[in-house]
Amino acid sequence: MMDYSLRCTKCSHAEADDAFRCSRCGSILEVRIDYSSIMIGKAFRSRRVKNSKYLLLFPIKRFEMEGGEGGTRLVSHNIGAQKVMFKMETENPTGSFKDRGSAVEISKAVELGRNSVCCASTGNMGMSVARYAKLAGISATIFISKDASKEKIARIKSYGARLVKVDGDFNTALRNAEAFARKDRTFMCGDYHFRKEGQKSVAYEIIDQCGSPDFIFLPVGNATLLSAVYKGLSEYVRFGLLDSMPRIVAVQSEKCDPLVRAYMSGRHLEYVKPKTVADAIAVGYPTFGLEGIAALKKTHGIAVNVSEDQLRDAILMLEEKGIGAEAGGAAGFAGFMKFYENDREMFRGKKTVIVITGNN
Ligand SMILES: [Zn+2]
Structure with a gap:
């Protein structure tokens, strides 16, 4: 296991392993990793994707169960003349990342x-x-x-x-x-913080499976996945496993888009009452909202909202390709389609990954 400390994301106060918020200011915590304690060996550089391979980048001694999570496929499909890759997080045991x-x-x-x-x-x-x-x-x-x-x-x-x-x-x-x-x-x-660490493997696997993508589209609820994917990508850059940072595109429903509003306007994150059919991302005030916005800034990322109709269309289009997804799980694809329909040149010759987060 690597060396790490738990720190408040706002005031840097140190907390014990069983804390879930800062005892001083109530903010969320982060796992601050001492990266010099991690040795990336030859076995790690293989293209194989299996969650146990990434254990050295998680803040735990061992997995306490045989859960069967991770190792999901990255599958290519054509949208018109455009090739895109879907990261099939629906293949996890309970159907989501x-x-x-x-x-x-x-x-x-x-x-x-x-x-x-x-x-x-x-x-x-x-x-x-x-x-x-x-x-x-x-x-x-x-x-x-x-x-x-x-x-x-x-x-x-x-x-x-x-x-x-x-x-x-x-x-x-x-x-x-x-x-x-x-x-x-x-x-x-x-x-x-500990969940965020576990979700970094979505990023590790995407890079191990396809090299260096230009865009990664993600649905956003609490923004844990968004900030985890950014942290995972940053670690791969640090260890020389990724040359350049992809642009992350965060997608929310128009009926619940606090992160999109804050990022696009440059104003504070404010609570929005969720009214969307996409229950998996119906979060009025994202826990990792500030971290998510920072991740977008650092990757020249984009935040976009989609209508409920665009979500429904995305589900149907995925279904035609044999991909089952719930509304929240299909939001990343709905976001891609919104851009693609306006500007096809944006993705020409680019490697685009769309994370399908869930199907329940
Ligand atoms: Zn604090």
Whole structure:
């Protein structure tokens, strides 16, 4: 395992491994890695993609379960005359990229001797945390909006988790879950620093599979994946495994686009009441919003919103290509189509990767 410390993203205060926010100012934390403690060996330079290969870049001693996450395919398709590549995160065990983060987060909980975890969820997070807790032999409590999808709620229950239905949206569920974690000494899972570390492997795999892309399109809810992909790419640049940083394109629904509004206007991040069909990215105030905006700035990135009709069209177009995706999972592709329809030259001769994040 690498050497690291947990620090507040705002005031740099050091925290212990079981903290999930800064005890001084309440901001989120980051895993500050001592990169000199990491030796990238020859085996790492192979093109093979398997989550265990990346263990040396995760802040855990070992995986505490055989979860089967990661190693998803990167498949090429033509959109008209344009070739694009889809990163198939729907191939993860619970159908979304969340499993990569859950594997790291729950391994950390076990490493710290905890026997229970909790999280807030719009659905996908809850399914993933519930499954990984079960595999690790510990209990899970999931806080979810009472308006969440019935199918997702049924699947969370099927993994044996305790469910707490909340009258409100994701941010209400989050407040309740954090209060529970503090009171109950339960390990808090969700969009925090350890999950972000686990999700870096989406970036590692894209680079190992296709070399150096020009664009990476990502759906954005809490912006954990966005900031994780940026951190993963930066690490590959640091270790000489990637020559130039791709431009990241962050996509949100018009009906819930706080990050797009803040990035495009240069103003502060402000809460937006989510009204989108894309429940997986219906987050009114993204936890990693500030980190996500910084990631876009550093990659000359773009933020774009898409209409609910554009989301539906994207799902249908993917379906014709044999790719199943929920609205949130298809948002990256909807964002690509919005640009492509306006300016086909933008992508000519460029390597474009679109992450399909979930299908539930
Ligand atoms: Zn702080």
